[in-house]
Amino acid sequence: METRSFKVSYSPHVHNGASVHKIMWNVFLALVPATAVSVYAFGINAVRVLFVSTFFAIFFEALALLMRKRDWKQCFDGSAALSGLLLGLTLPPGISTPIIMIGSFVAIIVAKQVFGGIGSNPFNPALTGRVFLLIAFTEPMTTWPLPRGIEQAKNYLGLATTKTADAITAATPLAAIKEHASKAMPNVSLNDLFFGLHTPGSIGEISVLALLIGAAWLLYKKIITWHIPVSTILTVFVIATITHFLSPAKYPHPFFHMFAGGLIIGAFFMATDYVTAPIWPMGKLIFGIGVGLLTIVIRLWGGYPEGISFAILIMNATTPLIDKWTVPGPFGSKTLRRQS
Amino acid sequence: MSGIKSFNGGIHPAYNKDLTSGSETVLMPAPERLVVPVGQHIGAPANPVVKKGDIVKLGQMIAEPGGFVSSPVHSPVSGKVISVQPEEHPMGSRIMAITIENDGEDTMVEHQTISEPLEKDPDELKEIVKNSGIVGMGGATFPSHVKLSPPADKPIDFIILNGAECEPYLTADHRLMLENPESIVSGLEIISHITGVKKLYIGIEINKPDAIKKITKALGKKGTVVPLAVKYPQGAEKQLIKAVTGREVPPKHLPMEVGAIVFNVATAHAINKAVTEGIPLFERIVTVTGHGVQKPGNFLVRTGTMVSEVVDFSGGYTDDAAQLILGGPMMGKSSATDGVPVIKGTGGILVLPSAEMLTDAWGPCIRCGMCLRACPNQQNPQLLGNLIEKGLFDKITEDKLEEIVLDDCFECGSCTFVCPANRPIVQFFHMAKAYFRAQKRK
Numbered sequence: 157m158e159t160r161s162f163k164v165s166y167s168p169h170v171h172n173g174a175s176v177h178k179i180m181w182n183v184f185l186a187l188v189p190a191t192a193v194s195v196y197a198f199g200i201n202a203v204r205v206l207f208v209s210t211f212f213a214i215f216f217e218a219l220a221l222l223m224r225k226r227d228w229k230q231c232f233d234g235s236a237a238l239s240g241l242l243l244g245l246t247l248p249p250g251i252s253t254p255i256i257m258i259g260s261f262v263a264i265i266v267a268k269q270v271f272g273g274i275g276s277n278p279f280n281p282a283l284t285g286r287v288f289l290l291i292a293f294t295e296p297m298t299t300w301p302l303p304r305g306i307e308q309a310k311n312y313l314g315l316a317t318t319k320t321a322d323a324i325t326a327a328t329p330l331a332a333i334k335e336h337a338s339k340a341m342p343n344v345s346l347n348d349l350f351f352g353l354h355t356p357g358s359i360g361e362i363s364v365l366a367l368l369i370g371a372a373w374l375l376y377k378k379i380i381t382w383h384i385p386v387s388t389i390l391t392v393f394v395i396a397t398i399t400h401f402l403s404p405a406k407y408p409h410p411f412f413h414m415f416a417g418g419l420i421i422g423a424f425f426m427a428t429d430y431v432t433a434p435i436w437p438m439g440k441l442i443f444g445i446g447v448g449l450l451t452i453v454i455r456l457w458g459g460y461p462e463g464i465s466f467a468i469l470i471m472n473a474t475t476p477l478i479d480k481w482t483v484p485g486p487f488g489s490k491t492l493r494r495q496s
Numbered sequence: 497m498s499g500i501k502s503f504n505g506g507i508h509p510a511y512n513k514d515l516t517s518g519s520e521t522v523l524m525p526a527p528e529r530l531v532v533p534v535g536q537h538i539g540a541p542a543n544p545v546v547k548k549g550d551i552v553k554l555g556q557m558i559a560e561p562g563g564f565v566s567s568p569v570h571s572p573v574s575g576k577v578i579s580v581q582p583e584e585h586p587m588g589s590r591i592m593a594i595t596i597e598n599d600g601e602d603t604m605v606e607h608q609t610i611s612e613p614l615e616k617d618p619d620e621l622k623e624i625v626k627n628s629g630i631v632g633m634g635g636a637t638f639p640s641h642v643k644l645s646p647p648a649d650k651p652i653d654f655i656i657l658n659g660a661e662c663e664p665y666l667t668a669d670h671r672l673m674l675e676n677p678e679s680i681v682s683g684l685e686i687i688s689h690i691t692g693v694k695k696l697y698i699g700i701e702i703n704k705p706d707a708i709k710k711i712t713k714a715l716g717k718k719g720t721v722v723p724l725a726v727k728y729p730q731g732a733e734k735q736l737i738k739a740v741t742g743r744e745v746p747p748k749h750l751p752m753e754v755g756a757i758v759f760n761v762a763t764a765h766a767i768n769k770a771v772t773e774g775i776p777l778f779e780r781i782v783t784v785t786g787h788g789v790q791k792p793g794n795f796l797v798r799t800g801t802m803v804s805e806v807v808d809f810s811g812g813y814t815d816d817a818a819q820l821i822l823g824g825p826m827m828g829k830s831s832a833t834d835g836v837p838v839i840k841g842t843g844g845i846l847v848l849p850s851a852e853m854l855t856d857a858w859g860p861c862i863r864c865g866m867c868l869r870a871c872p873n874q875q876n877p878q879l880l881g882n883l884i885e886k887g888l889f890d891k892i893t894e895d896k897l898e899e900i901v902l903d904d905c906f907e908c909g910s911c912t913f914v915c916p917a918n919r920p921i922v923q924f925f926h927m928a929k930a931y932f933r934a935q936k937r938k
Binding site for chain 1: 832864907926
């Protein structure tokens with residue numbers, strides 16, 4: 157009987173269809189609500205910042221891939237675009253275009269491609285870019301235009317606002333708290349922090365509600381697990397609660413710490429970055445606790461009003477070690493332990 | 497759902513079982529020529545005891561065991577031996593095979609039937625199992641008599657029959673459970689009699705409610721049917737034991753370590769046939785399936801029948817048939833040719849059209865951790881895959897991880913199935929196994 161030839165490949169011969177591309181797209185989708193709120197709140201300025209950061213991230217990725225003699229079309233795998241978008245979301249809406257481009261350069265070239273591109277970077281690219289800008293361009297990085305709803309915003313915190321050439325600016329809630337820590341506690345509406353339309357801040361961090369909608373999507377699609385965000389936020393909450401009850405006049409309410417600043421976007425969208433965070437559940441919990449501790453320590457006693465970026469980057473450095481320590485025993489190892 | 501047992505990890509592939517689950521098993525007549533390999537089991541190959549020109553009868557032993565962990569091979573037809581020489585084997589190499597010309601008579605060799613096996617001496621029954629060439633029919637083809645002879649210091653508490661059939665596409669066990677539930681239960685009773693174990697379980701995935709019903713009825717009070725969650729690899733031995741008994745077989749150990757022995761339902765059926773009817777193992781149900789064949793179905797096929805003949809009998813290939821897989825899509829072996837025989841472990845012939853073939857392009861690991869959550873053995877496919885990819889075998893040895901590669905990974909493919917970067921993790925492990933085995937031989 158005649159036989160027939162076939163193509164061969166190694167098992168398994170089926171796949172669930174997951175791809176890096178699809179994961180990245182889902183994270184983009186999860187960032188749509190926060191981006192929409194920021195565009196509503198800050199207008200065309202937000203669009204400009206996000207477009208420039210994303211476009212140049214892809215541009216620098218392509219450039220680096222060409223220099224490394226790799227397929228430059230990999231710049232469209234979504235990872236560079238996502239780093240760019242996340243960088244944009246951590247910037248103040250009024251920041252100038254050249255500074256954003258420098259941020260994208262640091263994020264993609266210095267933090268990612270120098271180490272070998274996707275999968276090889278030890279530090280979160282977007283946050284590396286942001287922290288570089290914060291140190292190098294402190295003034296523009298801490299100048300916060302007020303969002304829309306100017307009437308309410310005028311009385312924001314009861315603090316003086318500053319009128320610059322093109323915007324009215326004010327301190328972020330966390331910065332205000334820092335300045336006034338020793339005096340009377342500024343009155344910040346938790347509602348404003350939660351919905352995010354009336355407080356200044358980084359483009360992506362202002363609306364907790366919008367971020368949580370996106371986070372729910374990531375959890376639902378099983379793109380992230382609960383371990384890192386829950387342990388991070390819970391740690392901040394616990395320390396904030398203890399300090400608040402010890403000295404309510406000095407330390408703000410724990411809900412304030414949860415809703416103000418970059419805790420939510422950091423815990424759900426930055427600390428959960430696959431490449432730079434631990435991989436096992438126990439490791440993720442340790443990592444999250446570390447991020448939470450460093451964040452609240454910097455916020456309460458450090459030199460900066462916000463500490464989540466530094467906290468995540470510092471914990472990124474511990475990831476290889478945590479990964480090594482937290483490998484669970486293989487299937488059946490419990491039985492061996494019981495027997496011995 | 498409560499009462500549905502399972503294990504940690506695992507995946508949910510598209511099952512595609514409805515292609516064949518409703519098709520009654522069709523008896524395929526034995527072809528004119530059969531190529532019967534002497535290696536159809538794990539362990540030492542059998543040694544041929546016939547030579548060219550010999551006349552053999554149906555069920556006659558044509559190759560004797562090559563050791564304790566080995567199994568004899570029986571003639572699937574009556575006829576004349578026309579050659580004893582190496583031939584293409586489904587596992588990809590050429591090994592010794594006995595080619596028999598079928599005389600079409602099916603003259604059965606002299607054999608003994610036992611109507612009341614439970615009255616017989618257990619050792620006598622065990623001898624029958626051994627002499628009948630019974631091997632694990634779930635695919636691993638481990639000689640069954642070895643499992644029936646646990647050492648005295650390993651007390652056995654449970655016998656578990658595996659009716660999970662978790663490989664996508666395959667329905668051979670499903671059909672057997674529907675069409676021969678009494679034989680499976682009788683086989684289980686014989687196993688229980690031989691081993692003296694009284695706690696008997698049959699695990700079946702709940703996507704086969706009709707099989708659960710039939711087996712429950714046939715089993716009566718003799719044992720317990722355990723409904724299992726529909727999850728791959730639910731039918732893997734250690735995962736099945738975990739689901740049914742809650743016990744975890746330690747790494748590098750056999751199921752008897754936690755007092756369990758597992759047989760496939762088709763193996764129990766084969767044991768029953770061997771003991772009660774005196775018929776050794778020379779035929780099995782094969783699921784011919786996939787969108788690369790015209791008419792998917794289940795067929796009772798003699799071992800030694802060419803895959804090409806089975807597909808032809810089923811209705812032939814479609815025009816775009818591109819890939820031939822012996823077994824299921826998760827652990828089955830992709831074969832370059834259909835000029836290989838069906839053997840005792842061939843549960844499926846899966847033909848995929850070119851449109852369903854996977855791309856082999858893959859990228860760097862992004863550490864998403866999905867492989868770790870999919871791994872049913874809680875291994876470290878992420879780290880090991882990366883180390884093997886970079887050729888860092890010394891690092892694996894240094895960190896004492898080679899045992900994982902060699903012993904604990906059974907290449908179920910779950911990690912690779914979920915990998916968004918499409919990394920060939922199973923293939924990495926396979927390469928590393930070859931490397932470490934070669935190292936150990938040095």
